[in-house]
Structures are given as C-alpha cells and as structure tokens.
Amino acid sequence: MPLARNPILPGFNADPSILRVGEDYYIATSTFEWYPGVQIHHSRDLANWTLATRPLSRKSQLDMRGDPDSCGVWAPCLTHDGEKFWLVYTDVKRKDGSFKDTHNYIVSSPTIEGPWSDPVFANSSGFDPSLFHDDDGKKWFVNMLADYRGRPRTFAGIVLQEFDPSAGKLCGPRKNIFYGTDLDLVEGPHLYKRNGWYYLLTAEGGTGYGHACTLARSRDIWGPYTVHPQQYILSSKDHPFAALQRAGHGDIVETPEGKTYLVHLTGRPTTQERRCVLGRETAIQEAFWQDDWLYVKDGPVPSLLVDLPGEQDEKPYWAERKYTFADELHKDFQWLRTPESDRIFALEDGKLTLFGRESIGSWFEQSLVARRQEHFSYDAETVVDFSPEDERQFAGLTAYYSRYNFFYLTVTAHSDGQRELLIMSSEASWPLGKLKLPFSEPKKIPNEGKVKLALTIRGRDLQFWYALESDQELQKIGPVFDASIVSDECGGHQLHGSFTGAFVGVACSDLNGTALPARFEYFVYRPVSHHTDRYEI
Incomplete structure (x- = not known):
C-alpha cells in the first residue's frame, strides 16, 4: 500500500x-x-x-x-x-x-x-x-x-x-x-x-x-x-x-x-x-x-x-484558493457563535458584505468570517470598500485565534474623520484581553476608494501589506510580527486550555451601533512551501 x-x-x-x-x-x-x-x-x-x-x-x-x-x-x-x-x-x-x-x-x-x-x-x-x-x-x-x-x-x-x-x-x-x-x-x-x-x-x-x-x-x-x-x-x-x-x-x-x-x-x-x-x-x-x-x-x-x-x-493541499462571493459563502469559511448569520454578513452584488457589530473578540455578536490556516506559511489578500466616520468603526484583514490573540490590519478613521490604516494586536494578552499599546503609527489614506489588504506568513514572521488601488504594487505596513503567537499555547487560557487553531479572514466592527457595512470583493488564500515548514505535506 x-x-x-x-x-x-x-x-x-x-x-x-x-x-x-x-x-x-x-x-x-x-x-x-x-x-x-x-x-x-x-x-x-x-x-x-x-x-x-x-x-x-x-x-x-x-x-x-x-x-x-x-x-x-x-x-x-x-x-x-x-x-x-x-x-x-x-x-x-x-x-x-x-x-x-x-x-x-x-x-x-x-x-x-x-x-x-x-x-x-x-x-x-x-x-x-x-x-x-x-x-x-x-x-x-x-x-x-x-x-x-x-x-x-x-x-x-x-x-x-x-x-x-x-x-x-x-x-x-x-x-x-x-x-x-x-x-x-x-x-x-x-x-x-x-x-x-x-x-x-x-x-x-x-x-x-x-x-x-x-x-x-x-x-x-x-x-x-x-x-x-x-x-x-x-x-x-x-x-x-x-x-x-x-x-x-x-x-x-x-x-x-x-x-x-x-x-x-x-x-x-x-x-x-x-x-x-x-x-x-x-x-x-x-x-x-x-x-x-x-x-x-x-x-x-x-x-x-x-x-x-x-x-x-498533494495537489489540492497546495492549490491556491481564490474565493468570490457571487452565489454562496464557500464551505471553507465559518463565523463565530451566532446562528443568525444574516445579522453579520450577506452576499450582495458579488461581494461579501459584513455589517459592523461588536468588537473583534466579542463572545456574542461580531462580524468575522474566516477560514482555517492549514499551512505554516501562506499569503492572504482581499479588497475592501469601507467608509468609517471615526475610530469606533473599523474593518479589514485578520489573523485570528481568539479574543485575546489576533493581528488585525484595519481601515478606520481618526476622531476627526480622516481615514487611516491601523494595525491592532492583542499578542497573547490573557487574562486582561487588552490591545498592545502603543499602536504602530497609523497610515493616513484618502477618505474615498477601495483598499487592498494582504498579509504574508513565513513560518514565524507575519507581515501586513496594502495598496490604495487594486492594480498598485503592495507596500509593507507595520513591523514584522511573531506569527507563532496565534497558536494553542498562546490562546489566552492556562495550560491545555486553548483548543482551536489559527484562522485568517475578514472582520468589521461598529462600536457606534449603526451596523456600518464593509464590502469585500474577494479573498485569496495561497499556500507557500517554506524552509521552516518542517512537517509539511
């Protein structure tokens, strides 16, 4: 055999x-x-x-x-x-x-x-x-x-x-x-x-x-x-x-x-x-x-x-997945906790629309749609159309484990309404669940227009990227993060207490309570064979 x-x-x-x-x-x-x-x-x-x-x-x-x-x-x-x-x-x-x-x-x-x-x-x-x-x-x-x-x-x-x-x-x-x-x-x-x-x-x-x-x-x-x-x-x-x-x-x-x-x-x-x-x-x-x-x-x-x-x-395991949103949400994707999915997302006009709900990490109703990380190294990419009015509205691309443990590149706005890119990181903050402060310096961007967001993980290294036009070359944003933190051992619980795994996906929050939508055009998950991947198939 x-x-x-x-x-x-x-x-x-x-x-x-x-x-x-x-x-x-x-x-x-x-x-x-x-x-x-x-x-x-x-x-x-x-x-x-x-x-x-x-x-x-x-x-x-x-x-x-x-x-x-x-x-x-x-x-x-x-x-x-x-x-x-x-x-x-x-x-x-x-x-x-x-x-x-x-x-x-x-x-x-x-x-x-x-x-x-x-x-x-x-x-x-x-x-x-x-x-x-x-x-x-x-x-x-x-x-x-x-x-x-x-x-x-x-x-x-x-x-x-x-x-x-x-x-x-x-x-x-x-x-x-x-x-x-x-x-x-x-x-x-x-x-x-x-x-x-x-x-x-x-x-x-x-x-x-x-x-x-x-x-x-x-x-x-x-x-x-x-x-x-x-x-x-x-x-x-x-x-x-x-x-x-x-x-x-x-x-x-x-x-x-x-x-x-x-x-x-x-x-x-x-x-x-x-x-x-x-x-x-x-x-x-x-x-x-x-x-x-x-x-x-x-x-x-x-x-x-x-x-x-x-x-x-081995071919399906290494194949690139480009997800579109014309008909139904692909079975690779899941969301968190709620059976009332129509309150957090919809497929409209070929796009995935997330309705801003509670903060990322909420145990009740947050708009986060993601798929499993199945490779030690991969690329992820999406394009988002989102018009926040202040810092309480944010949407973007996340590498996510739990409420205590995620990296999140967001399109948000300053309190004066100026749109910007901001990276949020919790980095194993159990038991307090606080974001790591100070944030990396936000990047001001025009108040109108779609934004391409991407991340690359190569073993332990996670890097975020962005572009203001879909045909522009991606640029790095923020430092290199420790991707290994998004793991069972750093999942926010005591020994043997975190049971899930890393996800990558898109999210949207509106802490003003107005359910501001964010529209995502596609999502790409691209496996990468990397020298650190000791046990890859």
Whole structure:
C-alpha cells in the first residue's frame, strides 16, 4: 500500500470520530465556538478527504452566543446503526474555573448531508459523549463525569447509561464503569464490541504534551474493565522529539478488507517554544489485533508516514484558493457563535458584505468570517470598500485565534474623520484581553476608494501589506510580527486550555451601533512551501 503523510486533516481538526458505512469513510471533528457546528469529512480511501458537511447549522440545533473561547462544540461522536446516522455533541457554556457547564445533545439523519434532526437533550453531567449501538439493538450513552469538588478527581470517570431512541431520553441506571489510570483526566470515551469483548478507548493526560489513548476491555458492558498491557496504545508524551506531538483522543475503524486503523488528534509544534499554530489536527495510524488486544503498528509513538489503502494526492493541499462571493459563502469559511448569520454578513452584488457589530473578540455578536490556516506559511489578500466616520468603526484583514490573540490590519478613521490604516494586536494578552499599546503609527489614506489588504506568513514572521488601488504594487505596513503567537499555547487560557487553531479572514466592527457595512470583493488564500515548514505535506 502507498505511504501517506500525517496529518490527514491538517489545521484545526481535533477530537476525530471515524465511521465507515459501506465503502465510505467519515470523520467528525470539533468546531468549538465556530459556526456551523461539527466538521464532517468524507473519504473513499482514508488518504484523501473532502469536507462533506457541517450538520449543526440552525438555531434549534446550536446557539453559541456567549460561549467563551474554546467552548462551544466539543468532541462529536458520529455513528451509524444500520439505518441512519447519529451524532452526539457537547455545547460547553463554561470550562474555566471549578465549574463546567456542558450540555449534551443527540441528532440523527438518514444521510450524511441531512436533513439532521432537532436535538434531543441527553444530560449535562460531563462532556465528550459517544453513542454505542450494541448487537442486541440497545443503544448506550457513554461520557465522562465532571466533579467540581475534585474528589477524587475533577475528571471522575466514564459513565454508562442506556438511551431510548423512541422516548428520546436516557433511561435506567447510570454507572461509573472506568475511573481511568494514574495518568488522570480521562475523557473522550468510545465503546466497541469484538469477539465477545467490550473495548473502551479513552483519552487521558490532558490535550497537551502528556496526551494519550488508553484502552481497556471487559466481557460485560458494565465492567470491570482491565487496562491494556501497554496501558497507553498511543502517546508521544515520553518522546519530545517525535514529529507528531500531543497524540491522543482516538477512534477505531476497520476497512472492508478487515484492516484496522486508529485516528487521533495530534499537534505539530514549531519554534523553540513548541507552539502549535495549526492547532490540533487529525492523524491516522495502522493498527493490528493480537491476543484480543489492539496495538498501533510501530507504536505507541505515532508515525508521520502510514500505509493507507489510497494514494495521497498533494495537489489540492497546495492549490491556491481564490474565493468570490457571487452565489454562496464557500464551505471553507465559518463565523463565530451566532446562528443568525444574516445579522453579520450577506452576499450582495458579488461581494461579501459584513455589517459592523461588536468588537473583534466579542463572545456574542461580531462580524468575522474566516477560514482555517492549514499551512505554516501562506499569503492572504482581499479588497475592501469601507467608509468609517471615526475610530469606533473599523474593518479589514485578520489573523485570528481568539479574543485575546489576533493581528488585525484595519481601515478606520481618526476622531476627526480622516481615514487611516491601523494595525491592532492583542499578542497573547490573557487574562486582561487588552490591545498592545502603543499602536504602530497609523497610515493616513484618502477618505474615498477601495483598499487592498494582504498579509504574508513565513513560518514565524507575519507581515501586513496594502495598496490604495487594486492594480498598485503592495507596500509593507507595520513591523514584522511573531506569527507563532496565534497558536494553542498562546490562546489566552492556562495550560491545555486553548483548543482551536489559527484562522485568517475578514472582520468589521461598529462600536457606534449603526451596523456600518464593509464590502469585500474577494479573498485569496495561497499556500507557500517554506524552509521552516518542517512537517509539511
């Protein structure tokens, strides 16, 4: 079989749940505060993947206004019971501090494209739930249990309860079936059945550099569960120089030919600070069964190269994307939190119109439309038509991670009405969320006319550019910034607390409350192969 290079889903595709239905494979990944919720990719060969759908796309299914950064949709689980697809997900309303408010829901659909049902509320006792369809027809809801008292642990174990689909609710007793190992922080459970054994795959060690996949088994679904002889079937925690770090949170799939693979999240740190600019990504490993235990080939350390049924096509990954706005917003783009997208953007006359709402970084309603950064080096470019009246109105191009962490080249105005270009930077300002002051000196520009805005990232270096006419040569503006700051490790939370990845896109704010529009003609994302890109495909 041909060798493929990990990750198979580069750039912010965390917590993979994999499923095969016939000849088709699907992977569902977390989207956190980005809307619509849950990414589902499709493949026929495990090597080449395309985005198929984001199923949580209406208010009745998901409304994340007010969800803090790195909350929202956590760890979806995608399954099929022979008749229809099932998707389980958590909407996290609070994660920091002692309490975690985690609401778990279940939706279903006859096809992967939908229509997906309105959600059934399951519970709020923990997060990372999954749904297991047993061979006797019963359905089991499996999730971790959160204990704010920390007795004995905040991550208090994996609990099991039956789900009644006809009644649309959990039923019967609930039991803690697995307390985890001494690595702690047990989460992300998936149940399987094979040769009369029930297998419980969990994530442990937090989602940072101590992450791992732990496997246990039992003859009875209620346990007790015996831990794998290796304990951790996948982890980079003891191998700091492995190409793929932060390996854990996995799921298992079998091919029609009977081969077994494990998908898992991973990160590719760069710079001496080990910063994961591309967030947590999805990788895949070949696995095999021996003595009714699963082992990762050449594991437990994940491999950068893996044998897959298909040959990996690198051309789509390196292709330039020029997005226009004639018909609909391209599926590469997402926005933040709100299901009422018509309040923040519209496609009008072949342009993307953003209506100025709250400030960039708002947890409620901000106009920001962006796509994932999938490469360590790239160019981005757009043209904006925007006529601000004062400093409270600004729109432009942003490299964005969270409210605490972004770089933003804006068209704005001085308090006297003179239009200018201004660079805003938050540069890892947690916990205060303040802009870095003083700003670079603003550039005065004419009060009328479109402005071309661009940025280039080459590894660690981010440079903004501008031109006053679309046919003029771009000129540098501002200093070279540290692009590695837009990363998980600088995302604004404490250790292991930032879960998304870097985006690049366009934004518009009107702090006067008048919804002043900004019109963007196109958007270009151009991957660049660069010598610092150590692990590029």
